[in-house]
Amino acid sequence: MGKVVLHQVKKQFGAVSVIKGVDLQIEDGEFCVFVGPSGCGKSTLLRMIAGLEDISAGELTIAGRDMTNVDPAERGVAMVFQSYALYPHMTVAENIGFGLKMTGHAKDEIARRTAAAAEMLQLKPLLERKPSQLSGGQRQRVAIGRAIVRQPDVFLFDEPLSNLDASLRVQMRTEISKLHQDLKSTMIYVTHDQVEAMTMADKIVVLQAGLIEQVGSPLELYHRPKNIFVAGFIGSPKMNFLPVIAAPAEGGIRVKLPGGASLLLAGDASQLKAEEKLTLGIRPEHLDRSSGDAVLQGTVRLAEHLGSETLFYVTLDGGAEIAVKADGLASARPGDVLTIHLPAAACHLFNAAGKAILNGDLTR
Ligand SMILES: Nc1ncnc2c1ncn2[C@@H]1O[C@H](COP(=O)(O)OP(=O)(O)OP(=O)(O)O)[C@@H](O)[C@H]1O
Ligand SMILES: [Mg+2]
Numbered sequence: 001m002g003k004v005v006l007h008q009v010k011k012q013f014g015a016v017s018v019i020k021g022v023d024l025q026i027e028d029g030e031f032c033v034f035v036g037p038s039g040c041g042k043s044t045l046l047r048m049i050a051g052l053e054d055i056s057a058g059e060l061t062i063a064g065r066d067m068t069n070v071d072p073a074e075r076g077v078a079m080v081f082q083s084y085a086l087y088p089h090m091t092v093a094e095n096i097g098f099g100l101k102m103t104g105h106a107k108d109e110i111a112r113r114t115a116a117a118a119e120m121l122q123l124k125p126l127l128e129r130k131p132s133q134l135s136g137g138q139r140q141r142v143a144i145g146r147a148i149v150r151q152p153d154v155f156l157f158d159e160p161l162s163n164l165d166a167s168l169r170v171q172m173r174t175e176i177s178k179l180h181q182d183l184k185s186t187m188i189y190v191t192h193d194q195v196e197a198m199t200m201a202d203k204i205v206v207l208q209a210g211l212i213e214q215v216g217s218p219l220e221l222y223h224r225p226k227n228i229f230v231a232g233f234i235g236s237p238k239m240n241f242l243p244v245i246a247a248p249a250e251g252g253i254r255v256k257l258p259g260g261a262s263l264l265l266a267g268d269a270s271q272l273k274a275e276e277k278l279t280l281g282i283r284p285e286h287l288d289r290s291s292g293d294a295v296l297q298g299t300v301r302l303a304e305h306l307g308s309e310t311l312f313y314v315t316l317d318g319g320a321e322i323a324v325k326a327d328g329l330a331s332a333r334p335g336d337v338l339t340i341h342l343p344a345a346a347c348h349l350f351n352a353a354g355k356a357i358l359n360g361d362l363t364r
Contacts, residue, residue, distance in 0.1 A: 001063055002076070002153035002186030003028045004049060009058035011044055011210075018044050020210040021058070026188060026203070028063075028153075031180050033197045034190045035233070036207035042190045045207070046156050049188065050079045063153055073103070078147035079156040082163060084139045086131040093118070093127040096145040110149075117145040120179065137168040144179070157189040161196070169193070173200060194236045198222070206230050223361075228354040231281050237311060239348070240287070240322040244280045246349065248272050253349065253358065255280060257342070258318030263294040265344050267358040278357070281348035284311065284325040286362075292341025298322070300336045314338055 004026040011019035019041050026032045034042045047053040049060065051072035060067045062075055086095050096117055097110040105113075118124045121141045131139055140160055147155055157176070161169045177200050180187050191197055197204050198218045206213040206221065206229075214221060214230045225231035231239045244255040248269035255278065256262050298316035310330040314322050324340060332338055349358040 001028045003061075003063060004154060004186060004188070005059075005061045006049075007059040009045075009048065009060060010056045011041070011048060011053065012056045018210050019048070019056075022210075022212055024205060024212065024215065026186060028186055029184045031177075031187045031189065031200055031202045033201035033204050034188065034207060035192070035194075035197045035204060036213075037233075038192075040207045041210045042207055043158050046079070046158055046188060046190055049154070050077055050156050051075050052079075076153040077156055078150045078152035078154075079158065080140075080143050080147050080160045082159040084131075084143040084163075086139060086142055088131055091128050091130060092123060092134070092142050092145075095131065095142055096123075096149055099146060099150055113149040113151075114145075117148040120148065120182065121145050121175070135168075136164050137172055140164065140172065141175075144176070148179075148183070152185065154186045154188065157187065159190055159192065162192065169196075176200065194234070198234075204234070206233060224356075224359045225281075225348070226356055228279060228281070228350040228356070231348060231350070231356070235283060237284050237323045237325070239281045239283050241350075242280045242282070242316075242320050242322070244278050244349075246272060246276050246278045247274050255349070257294060257296060258316055258320045259296060260318075261294045261296065261342075263342060263344055263347070265347055265349065265358060265360075267349070271357065277352065279350040279354075281350060282322075282342060282346055282360075284323040286343060286346035286360075287322070287324045287340050288312075288326045288330075288338075289341045289343060291343075293344040294342045296322075296340045296342060298338055298340065300332050300334050300338055303333060312338060314340070 006022050006024045009022045036042055048055050093114055097114045100110045118127055123141055161172050173196055201218055204218055204221055205215050208229055214226045221230055221234045242258055244257055246253050246255045252264055252266045253269045254262060254264050296316055298314040300312050301315050302313040304311040308328050310326045310328055312324040314324055345362050346360040348356055348360050351357050
């Protein structure tokens with residue numbers, strides 16, 4: 001059905017290389033999310049799958065069929081955009097059914113599919129309204145309805161929720177996840193939003209500058225980032241990075257932290273030079289425990305009280321800046337000195353090239 005395979009796919013816009021050789025397999029029924037910084041090529045890649053952009057080099061198959069010369073309408077895909085692009089003069093029902101009308105479907109078939117989509121998306125009471133009489137969330141639901149009635153093997157979403165306010169995003173996010181459970185179609189979803197990526201995806205693809213940095217489940221990427229880019233990109237607030245000096249030691253790798261404290265990390269030191277400069281990564285939520293394997297000290301610069309938790313931005317003795325996630329009742333204020341405990345099992349190490357040489361394992 002909706003298995004999508006890309007092999008060494010590339011895209012050039014004139015002299016500019018935007019997608020530089022992507023290999024990716026998206027399984028039938030999988031929910032795959034593309035994330036990455038602005039301009040990295042997420043929309044371009046999605047549009048190439050949709051057939052809205054040519055592929056400069058490489059191969060794309062959908063459901064086993066080579067897509068090189070296949071029209072967008074014949075690919076078994078339907079795309080939902082950030083801008084809903086509804087026809088203002090048509091009712092909700094007409095907007096949803098319009099694509100089917102154009103492809104010559106019978107009236108009663110269009111009515112049947114429109115009713116089923118409206119039921120699924122809670123649009124039934126709104127079918128006779130015009131788009132201008134709808135809220136943003138309702139409009140985006142109509143746009144999704146328009147995709148559903150085409151019964152595609154693959155749904156493509158390009159930041160469909162980014163025009164909506166925060167609470168509506170949360171609601172629509174769960175609705176799209178439910179839709180995926182009901183329809184069991186392949187879905188490819190582009191987003192900037194960390195939480196959307198983590199909560200919706202079976203598989204996340206992290207892109208940077210036209211190349212894949214890592215592919216994996218949300219928790220794989222969170223706990224075992226392959227490089228410093230993925231480590232810093234997945235997770236909010238982002239992982240803290242500290243410059244350290246590392247050396248092989250009995251039982252693992254000994255690192256010297258800024259400020260002078262030292263910490264033994266369990267890991268393979270066989271590739272390590274003596275006195276090698278590395279970057280230690282530690283997530284904000286793994287700090288501020290009452291116990292740990294090394295102690296850092298710093299001054300609180302800013303405290304953000306979010307209710308359920310508190311974020312402290314701390315300048316360490318030695319100059320490095322870190323974020324610490326503490327519980328909602330933590331009461332330190334700017335100017336206070338904070339003692340921070342660092343658990344060895346939660347630490348990651350990256351070499352000078354940014355490659356992870358050690359991923360912490362909290363289950364150890
Ligand atoms: N038609 C075009 N001609 C030339 N360059 C283009 C064209 N379309 C996109 N680009 C360039 O390709 C790169 C990737 O664009 P793309 O829209 O895929 O990024 P994106 O990851 O979706 O970014 P965003 O998160 O901002 O939507 C950008 O540098 C962009 O300027
Ligand atoms: Mg884009």
